[in-house]
Amino acid sequence: MNATIIQAVNDALHEEMDNDDQTIVFGQDVAESGGVFRATEDLKETFGTERVLDTPLSEIAIVGSAIGLATHGFRPIAEIQFSGFLPPAFDQLVTNASRIRWRTHGELTVPMVVRTPYGAGVRALEHHSESLEAAYGHVPGLKVVIPSTPHDAKGMLISAIRDPDPVLFMEPKHVYRSLREEIPEKAYTEPLGEAAVRQEGDDLTVISWGAMMHNTLEAVENLSINADVIDLRTISPLDRETILDSVKKTGRCVIVHEAAKTGGFGAELMATINDDALMYLEAPISRVTGFDVPVPLLSMEDYYIPHPPRIEKAIEETLAY
Amino acid sequence: MVNRQRSTPAESTDVTVDRLSQAELDVDTYRVVQPDGSHDPEATPDLNDESFRDLYRWMVLQRVFDERATKLQRRGRLGTYPSGRGQEASIIGAGYALADQDWIFPYGRETGALLMHGLSMRDLLLYWRGVEDASRMEGANIFGLAISIGSHIPVVTGKAWGMKLAGEDSVAFANLGDGATSTGAFHEGTNFAGVLGAPAVFFCQNNQYAITLPFDGQTNANTIAQKALAYGIDGIRVDGNDVLAVYNAITEARQRALEGNPVLVEAVTYRRGAHTTSDDPTRYRTEEEVEEWKERDPLDRYQTFLEETGRWAEIDEEAIRKEIEDEFSAAVDAADEFAERGVEEMFAYLYEEMPPELERQQAAFEELLEKRPEMYEYIEQRPKG
Numbered sequence: 059m060n061a062t063i064i065q066a067v068n069d070a071l072h073e074e075m076d077n078d079d080q081t082i083v084f085g086q087d088v089a090e091s092g093g094v095f096r097a098t099e100d101l102k103e104t105f106g107t108e109r110v111l112d113t114p115l116s117e118i119a120i121v122g123s124a125i126g127l128a129t130h131g132f133r134p135i136a137e138i139q140f141s142g143f144l145p146p147a148f149d150q151l152v153t154n155a156s157r158i159r160w161r162t163h164g165e166l167t168v169p170m171v172v173r174t175p176y177g178a179g180v181r182a183l184e185h186h187s188e189s190l191e192a193a194y195g196h197v198p199g200l201k202v203v204i205p206s207t208p209h210d211a212k213g214m215l216i217s218a219i220r221d222p223d224p225v226l227f228m229e230p231k232h233v234y235r236s237l238r239e240e241i242p243e244k245a246y247t248e249p250l251g252e253a254a255v256r257q258e259g260d261d262l263t264v265i266s267w268g269a270m271m272h273n274t275l276e277a278v279e280n281l282s283i284n285a286d287v288i289d290l291r292t293i294s295p296l297d298r299e300t301i302l303d304s305v306k307k308t309g310r311c312v313i314v315h316e317a318a319k320t321g322g323f324g325a326e327l328m329a330t331i332n333d334d335a336l337m338y339l340e341a342p343i344s345r346v347t348g349f350d351v352p353v354p355l356l357s358m359e360d361y362y363i364p365h366p367p368r369i370e371k372a373i374e375e376t377l378a379y
Numbered sequence: 380m381v382n383r384q385r386s387t388p389a390e391s392t393d394v395t396v397d398r399l400s401q402a403e404l405d406v407d408t409y410r411v412v413q414p415d416g417s418h419d420p421e422a423t424p425d426l427n428d429e430s431f432r433d434l435y436r437w438m439v440l441q442r443v444f445d446e447r448a449t450k451l452q453r454r455g456r457l458g459t460y461p462s463g464r465g466q467e468a469s470i471i472g473a474g475y476a477l478a479d480q481d482w483i484f485p486y487g488r489e490t491g492a493l494l495m496h497g498l499s500m501r502d503l504l505l506y507w508r509g510v511e512d513a514s515r516m517e518g519a520n521i522f523g524l525a526i527s528i529g530s531h532i533p534v535v536t537g538k539a540w541g542m543k544l545a546g547e548d549s550v551a552f553a554n555l556g557d558g559a560t561s562t563g564a565f566h567e568g569t570n571f572a573g574v575l576g577a578p579a580v581f582f583c584q585n586n587q588y589a590i591t592l593p594f595d596g597q598t599n600a601n602t603i604a605q606k607a608l609a610y611g612i613d614g615i616r617v618d619g620n621d622v623l624a625v626y627n628a629i630t631e632a633r634q635r636a637l638e639g640n641p642v643l644v645e646a647v648t649y650r651r652g653a654h655t656t657s658d659d660p661t662r663y664r665t666e667e668e669v670e671e672w673k674e675r676d677p678l679d680r681y682q683t684f685l686e687e688t689g690r691w692a693e694i695d696e697e698a699i700r701k702e703i704e705d706e707f708s709a710a711v712d713a714a715d716e717f718a719e720r721g722v723e724e725m726f727a728y729l730y731e732e733m734p735p736e737l738e739r740q741q742a743a744f745e746e747l748l749e750k751r752p753e754m755y756e757y758i759e760q761r762p763k764g
Contacts, residue, residue, distance in 0.1 A: 121533070129534075130541030146563065158523065162515055
């Protein structure tokens with residue numbers, strides 16, 4: 059089938075709801091209306107109101123009750139309508155979800171997924187545009203996944219639902235509907251914790267994820283260079299091997315992410331390269347990121363987002379160093 | 380040009396608007412045995428003589444365990460410990476009313492209820508010694524302790540939701556203190572339980588203090604029980620020093636919850652000891668106040684009931700105490716014998732499948748310890764507590 063990311067997400071949910079009757083989908087406005095982005099469209103009609111549920115406006119209760127359900131043999135798939143509203147439930151992710159297996163030495167487990175659209179660029183209101191993946195990726199025990207294509211959105215969401223541990227599944231809403239590709243009709247999985255190499259080349263390594271992946275690919279194409287372009291796909295656990303192999307080959311690296319620069323996940327990638335590939339570097343690692351400010355309101359947000367010309371400039375400087 | 384002037388009335392009008400006020404709420408405190416020891420035979424639960432004696436024995440166990448554990452902590456053989464002294468009737472009355480298949484979410488002081496529902500005394504001691512292995516709660520339907528206050532409430536709702544979906548004859552039972560009722564998680568969890576009709580019982584032991592803060596600083600609400608109304612669920616306020624009243628209240632709440640009506644139960648009691656062994660309550664409350672509550676001792680009150688109903692003669696208090704003291708000593712010995720553990724335990728249980736980076740961190744640390752065994756010594760000699 060030819061699908062957008064949002065259709066791929068919807069398709070994955072239909073597949074897994076059908077495949078495993080312990081799955082339950084819930085969140086704000088997900089049942090009656092099929093979600094504000096229609097990610098959960100037709101689930102209620104197909105699987106009934108017991109398994110597809112509209113909840114109160116209550117992020118702590120949504121994530122907290124998902125944890126309780128997961129410890130009771132269910133496979134909850136909760137939606138937080140926008141990732142900007144996830145912080146109230148951060149406590150549940152940190153205090154409960156991430157450590158229940160660990161603190162009970164495996165007696166209780168939390169096989170749950172929290173899906174949430176993240177990122178700027180859709181001209182939304184305040185608090186709808188954050189990219190806090192580095193904060194979530196910092197929590198031991200919590201997996202953080204960010205697909206960038208329809209194929210990965212379906213395959214990785216199915217993997218996340220089947221995963222025995224809690225997964226935060228961040229969906230790049232800026233490209234929810236702007237990309238299409240052929241994806242298999244049936245259920246398939248894409249592994250969590252493995253990056254994808256989108257293009258191969260010897261000139262330099264460019265690493266990105268989510269919506270910024272597409273700005274990055276555009277920049278590389280505009281410059282007509284031979285770059286390894288890595289789609290990280292999973293923030294935690296991190297695929298160090300793919301990054302290190304590539305940087306050892308190219309000796310140059312540019313990292314692109316939408317989140318603010320300071321303490322962003324790019325810093326972790328630089329540290330990873332420093333640990334194991336420092337002596338292969340021929341130029342300082344460069345970061346193209348959002349600024350250390352809140353994501354601006356819609357009239358200014360396009361100036362915040364790392365757009366292809368900014369990425370191109372960083373690539374050119376890194377190549378010329 | 381639009382007129383943006385607003386004409387404000389200079390004086391208040393005579394109009395009155397109906398207001399909801401807690402002053403109009405009539406929240407009774409349910410009792411079976413009055414503070415003076417007299418009781419209502421009609422309200423006495425339908426238990427056999429052995430169960431009446433059992434309740435007393437469990438309360439003694441709670442008291443002895445708290446005393447011994449506190450002493451153990453003072454001698455550096457236990458970590459920080461929160462005693463349930465003064466709350467024995469709340470803890471035991473509730474635990475006794477629950478069924479084996481129910482799930483208990485502890486908040487820390489409910490030793491007797493946890494032991495009653497299958498946790499071993501050794502494991503409970505190990506938990507307070509900071510041994511994660513004890514949180515397996517092997518053989519017991521007991522969740523890990525909610526040390527982060529209120530954080531468990533929405534999880535309880537989810538657990539109860541799961542029980543409802545699975546068609547089980549069980550409830551999820553949350554223990555919490557008065558402080559927890561001020562958290563957002565409490566509000567969101569109880570509200571959602573009401574929406575779901577989940578078989579959850581939220582049991583608040585209002586022991587009058589959240590560490591140093593007295594109840595009147597916690598909320599302007601007169602009672603915790605009345606908060607249930609805002610969530611459209613039922614509330615019960617019960618004398619938390621009356622074990623039979625707590626037993627009846629939780630039995631009733633449990634039954635209502637199984638019918639799809641979650642209940643918030645407030646047990647009015649008093650924490651006679653410190654918040655934990657790290658706390659000094661003389662800094663924030665008077666000796667008179669503590670004495671006043673000592674007069675309302677839950678064991679004394681229950682003893683009066685047993686005497687008046689001719690059951691006390693059957694109770695050999697000395698033998699009960701001795702038996703519990705011995706059991707505690709044996710549990711300490713068993714805890715002392717708990718096997719030496721390796722550092723791999725820190726890493727082993729976080730994920731079903733360990734990520735490569737975590738494997739590397741573990742391997743590197745183990746290699747370091749092997750090369751530099753003096754590190755063990757350094758860690759062992761570090762001051763504890």
